[in-house]
Amino acid sequence: MAYERERQLAIEAATAAAALCEAVRRDMVPHAIEKNDKSPVTVADFGSQAVICRALAEAFPTDPVVGEEDASDLRQPAMATPLAQVTQQVQQVVPATSSEQVLDWIDHGNGTVGQRYWTLDPIDGTKGFLRGDQYAIALALVEAGDIKVGVLACPALSFDGGTPGLLFTAVRGEGTTLMPLPQGPTQPLRVSQAADRLRFVESVEASHGNQAQQAAVAQAVGITADSVRMDSQAKYGAVAAGHAALYLRLPSPKSPDYREKIWDHAAGVLVVEEAGGRVTDMFGRPLDFSQGDRLVNNQGVVVSNGTIHETVLAALKQAVTA
Ligand SMILES: Nc1ncnc2c1ncn2[C@@H]1O[C@H](COP(=O)(O)OS(=O)(=O)O)[C@@H](OP(=O)(O)O)[C@H]1O
Ligand SMILES: [Mg+2]
Ligand SMILES: [Mg+2]
Ligand SMILES: [Mg+2]
Numbered sequence: 025m026a027y028e029r030e031r032q033l034a035i036e037a038a039t040a041a042a043a044l045c046e047a048v049r050r051d052m053v054p055h056a057i058e059k060n061d062k063s064p065v066t067v068a069d070f071g072s073q074a075v076i077c078r079a080l081a082e083a084f085p086t087d088p089v090v091g092e093e094d095a096s097d098l099r100q101p102a103m104a105t106p107l108a109q110v111t112q113q114v115q116q117v118v119p120a121t122s123s124e125q126v127l128d129w130i131d132h133g134n135g136t137v138g139q140r141y142w143t144l145d146p147i148d149g150t151k152g153f154l155r156g157d158q159y160a161i162a163l164a165l166v167e168a169g170d171i172k173v174g175v176l177a178c179p180a181l182s183f184d185g186g187t188p189g190l191l192f193t194a195v196r197g198e199g200t201t202l203m204p205l206p207q208g209p210t211q212p213l214r215v216s217q218a219a220d221r222l223r224f225v226e227s228v229e230a231s232h233g234n235q236a237q238q239a240a241v242a243q244a245v246g247i248t249a250d251s252v253r254m255d256s257q258a259k260y261g262a263v264a265a266g267h268a269a270l271y272l273r274l275p276s277p278k279s280p281d282y283r284e285k286i287w288d289h290a291a292g293v294l295v296v297e298e299a300g301g302r303v304t305d306m307f308g309r310p311l312d313f314s315q316g317d318r319l320v321n322n323q324g325v326v327v328s329n330g331t332i333h334e335t336v337l338a339a340l341k342q343a344v345t346a
Pocket of ligand 2: 063064092150
């Protein structure tokens with residue numbers, strides 16, 4: 025199988041990070057640390073990035089990692105308490121680790137986009153994580169702008185009342201699989217074409233999309249049910265598993281020039297594509313992962329079961345020009 029070492033390593037690292045995140049949520053009631061852009065980060069985001077970057081640095085030392093977080097704030101003297109908490113959490117995975125080592129592992133995620141790189145969102149949906157809702161650990165390998173491996177760990181996700189904790193894995197050309205976390209039987213995953221599964225998913229945070237426009241487009245393609253609102257790339261998982269036919273993320277009127285970050289999408293895109301679905305921007309263009317840490321050549325994201333994609337894009341064109 026192609027990319028077997030990369031796939032295995034990504035699964036192991038994301039599974040360890042998922043356990044760390046769940047331990048933080050269970051044991052210490054995480055609170056938000058505010059970043060410069062006013063968005064939240066927690067002890068678990070830092071711990072997850074440290075654990076995954078350590079694994080990548082050991083197994084693939086020459087591969088750059090483009091991660092969401094960096095350790096510059098944590099290095100400030102005022103952050104001694106959260107740093108000690110992060111170190112304590114990482115020690116559950118890697119015993120006897122020092123705080124210095126943890127900081128260096130986090131900063132291993134300061135790599136830049138090149139011919140081959142990994143991109144990591146240690147907790148996607150931090151607001152969902154803090155609320156007790158959905159979040160995902162998202163890791164992807166990209167070569168020449170093409171996503172080759174994508175792993176999404178969703179510790180709080182379940183379908184049809186199952187036990188929470190699902191891991192999605194995709195390798196380009198080899199399909200998508202679903203596995204319970206932390207381990208269990210693996211099953212192949214396909215998107216659904218069934219008409220009764222015609223649901224759509226969108227973000228919980230209204231400011232991450234355009235909910236009025238999203239509702240209008242969904243209605244135009246015959247989706248009558250209310251949207252399912254879900255944090256993080258778990259939304260890609262819902263489409264890949266056939267629990268939704270569509271995920272819409274249209275530019276928010278509050279931030280029309282926002283360009284999506286690569287780590288918010290790379291793993292999810294491959295998980296959906298390899299399950300038989302389709303992902304483009306709102307104009308039907310493929311997402312371009314070759315330009316840097318943002319999708320500068322794209323606006324909005326449309327994720328579907330494939331069958332309804334062209335109809336959605338046509339409805340979207342109408343909605344935008346109306
Ligand atoms: N204005 C705007 N538009 C679109 N996206 C934005 C915007 N601002 C932030 N972000 C990114 O949204 C990431 C979380 O997206 P979600 O779809 O999970 O949103 S939500 O959790 O339902 O609120 C979130 O990822 P995390 O920071 O990893 O949680 C952000 O990178
Ligand atoms: Mg964030
Ligand atoms: Mg994110
Ligand atoms: Mg994040």
